[in-house]
Amino acid sequence: MTRRAGRDGPGAEGQGVVTAVRSAWREVPPYQVRQFAALAMDEVPTLAQDILREIRREYPQLPLIPDESGEPQALIGIRQSLEHFVEHMTAGLDRPHVHPRVFQEFGRGEGMQGRSLDALQAIYRLGVRLAWRRLAEIGQQVAIPAPAMYELAESGFEYLDGLVAESVRGYAEAAARQAGERLRLQRRLMEQLFAGDPEAVAGGGAGTPHAPKAMGEGGGDPVSALAEVAARIGWPLPERVAVAVLLRPAREAVAPAVASDVLLDMECERPRLVVPEPDAPGRRELLARAAAGWSGAIGPVVPLLDAAKSLRWAGAAVGLVERGLLPAGELLQCTEHTEALVLLPPEELIDDLTRRRLAPLTRCGPTHGRRLAETLLAWLETRGGAPEVAARLGVHPQTVRYRLRQIRELWGWEMDDPDRRFELELVLRARRLRGELD
Structure with a gap:
């Protein structure tokens, strides 16, 4: 057995030496x-x-x-x-x-x-x-x-x-080993939940949400199949769920500290969560705190077997966040951004409708055309007179009267057609959501 003597040890001259114990x-x-x-x-x-x-x-x-x-x-x-x-x-x-x-x-x-x-x-x-x-x-x-x-x-x-x-x-x-096995089974369970939508299984892409094929369609009991895997990780099957999609703040970002009953898949490019019984008291607040520092969206609450539908809406919302059309830095509730989710994803349809319905504005300059579009949208939303529209826009009523006369000249009979007014409001709301109108 040995030990090192201190600086003042005999013969060390201030240097540590090894001596026998x-x-x-x-x-x-x-x-x-x-x-x-x-x-x-x-x-x-x-x-x-x-x-x-x-x-x-x-x-x-x-x-x-x-x-x-x-x-x-x-x-x-x-x-x-x-x-x-x-x-x-x-x-x-x-x-x-x-x-x-x-x-x-x-x-x-x-x-x-x-x-x-x-x-x-x-x-x-x-x-x-x-x-x-x-x-x-x-x-x-x-x-x-x-x-x-x-x-x-x-x-x-x-x-x-x-x-x-x-x-x-x-x-x-x-x-x-257990943690790895649990993660493997958890990912398998989530893939079964999203099995009705191949795009969802691949990671939840942006685009127009569509109704996926019902889980288990074509044979088999989907609930039994889910219950078998869920039981192996101790996850009681909930009646209703909501699915969230996240955007990584950094490649090495630490996973959100979600509750143990929330399924989390960090292996995807866009991490996904399945939240059981999301309307339970305090659930949303806890989830928001757990995801602090992350951008993302949580889809609508749906029955368990419709989890893929919630995922699709969450993926669509995250796509808008990436484009800067919805706010980043928080976990958005899709149900609070219904207008954006309905009007912005089908760009080709909205753009084509915009070209056709707003064609009269091509006769005006860019600045004046924008003001007329804002006035038209305010009138369509309020269906009030000049004072109400003026109050909404923050301009003088006489200015509004002048613009409304021009609008009537540009669109003519379309101003009296309910279908045309509805389409005009759709395209103008879409332009506002894109930041093209105030």
């Missing part, structure tokens, strides 16, 4: 060490049984899992750890510890069962305490000096730390 255990005569080890090794089978019996008395909930031969793995682990420690003690306490791999299995088992390592560590401490009690008796029997036994005890607790480390390694491995 006296080992009381090494000073024990070899024949005494062999005698001690032989007695301890003879005791191992009985001591292991005694330790397991005491552990079972203190922790009756400890499961006894047999190995291939039918012997409890716990008993095998106790016996192996005692044998390894005695061998280590005989070889010299400064040798590296050897820890039975079965202790990784113990930690892995706790992880697989969803338990913490607290009880397992308490069991290990109890086992070491019981083992040390017997080793101390053997030490007295063969007259091992007290300083050497103290050193042996210190090594025993170091050995205990190693056993715990082995279990932690197994526990972490099990936790990682």
Whole structure:
């Protein structure tokens, strides 16, 4: 055993030097060490049984899992750890510890069962305490000096730390495996929910939302198929859901800290969430806080089997966010932006209708044409007289009267046709949503 002397150590001249530390255990005569080890090794089978019996008395909930031969793995682990420690003690306490791999299995088992390592560590401490009690008796029997036994005890607790480390390694491995399996099943469940819409499964693209084919169409019970996968991750099937689509603020962005019952798929280019019972009290507020710093949209609340429809609307809204037509930096509610979602995605249709219905404005200059369009939209929305339209636009009523006379001249009979007025309002609202009108 060695240690580094301090700056003022003898002969160091201010520099750290390595010096030997006296080992009381090494000073024990070899024949005494062999005698001690032989007695301890003879005791191992009985001591292991005694330790397991005491552990079972203190922790009756400890499961006894047999190995291939039918012997409890716990008993095998106790016996192996005692044998390894005695061998280590005989070889010299400064040798590296050897820890039975079965202790990784113990930690892995706790992880697989969803338990913490607290009880397992308490069991290990109890086992070491019981083992040390017997080793101390053997030490007295063969007259091992007290300083050497103290050193042996210190090594025993170091050995205990190693056993715990082995279990932690197994526990972490099990936790990682379970987390990976849960994510895989969660993604599979979400794909089943969105199975009616191939585009949704691929990641939810922007575009005009359409009615997807009903899940399970063509055979099979969709609810049973969902329930089977949901049960494996402990997700109770809700009656209604809403689906959210997110835009990553950065490639390495930390996933939103959503509630455990919210399904989250971060593997897509646009991460997706399935929110069960989204109208439950406080649900929207919690979701908004969890997604703070992210841009995205959450679709309308729909029955479970219509989840793909909610996804399509959320994807369409996110597409508008990317184009700067809806605000970024928050989780938008699609139901609060219905006008934009209805009027903006079908661009080709709206653009064609705009060209046809607003053709009369081509006879005016850009600035005057814009003012006439704003006045026409205000009149269509209020259906009031000049004072009401003027108040909406913030101009003088006489100005409005002048513009309305021009509008009447430009559109003529179309101003009296309900269908034409409806189409004019559609295209003018779409222009306003695009920022082309005030």
